Ligand SMILES: Nc1ncnc2c1ncn2[C@@H]1O[C@H](COP(=O)(O)OP(=O)(O)OP(=O)(O)O)[C@@H](O)[C@H]1O
């Protein structure tokens with residue numbers, strides 16, 4: 001039985017990664033927490049914004065049922081010093097979606113197994129925690145995340161190191177496809193189903209998301 005999904009979004013600056021995570025988060029149909037280190041998420045009527053993990057924790061301790069029932073999106077600004085507080089709190093939750101924008105700020109090839117993101121990647125399935133992460137550079141992404149990713153979403157990548165990552169993670173046959181993607185298009189690779197397709201976010205999505 002599938003208990004959670006890990007989505008890994010990879011692509012260059014400005015190709016629509018953050019926007020795609022907004023769409024994916026809605027599709028999980030779970031209440032959502034968004035780690036937003038660079039203020040990339042804009043206000044809408046599903047969202048509440050927090051300046052740091054402590055503010056978020058205070059809110060959730062007092063409004064847990066509202067968060068669950070209304071399927072809110074709680075957007076938490078965080079940095080290297082306080083991200084762990086957020087991650088540890090989410091790790092104790094059940095049946096939520098956790099979006100980590102720009103994940104390589106908090107978890108990369110040099111991170112130890114104790115890193116909270118690694119714990120979420122390895123054990124989040126027991127609590128049905130879906131994970132959606134974005135990164136600009138495949139070379140920075142931990143193998144521990146790659147190995148347990150259920151669905152990859154690549155936007156156009158052309159540098160030799162990036163192409164090598166595509167080849168090593170999903171196969172040489174996808175390198176050309178990823179090299180030629182249009183802006184706001186992604187190659188979606190579902191590892192378990194062995195299914196690949198090109199998906200796009202559209203102007204209509206932007207309207208729904210706003
Ligand atoms: N499908 C789309 N059609 C038109 N505009 C879009 C679409 N998707 C995203 N945009 C716009 O393009 C800009 C970049 O999108 P977004 O912030 O999602 O990219 P990103 O890959 O996260 O960028 P960065 O690497 O800077 O974080 C934003 O202004 C966004 O509103």
Ligand SMILES: [Mg+2]
Pocket residue numbers: 017018019040101
């Ligand atoms: Mg972004």
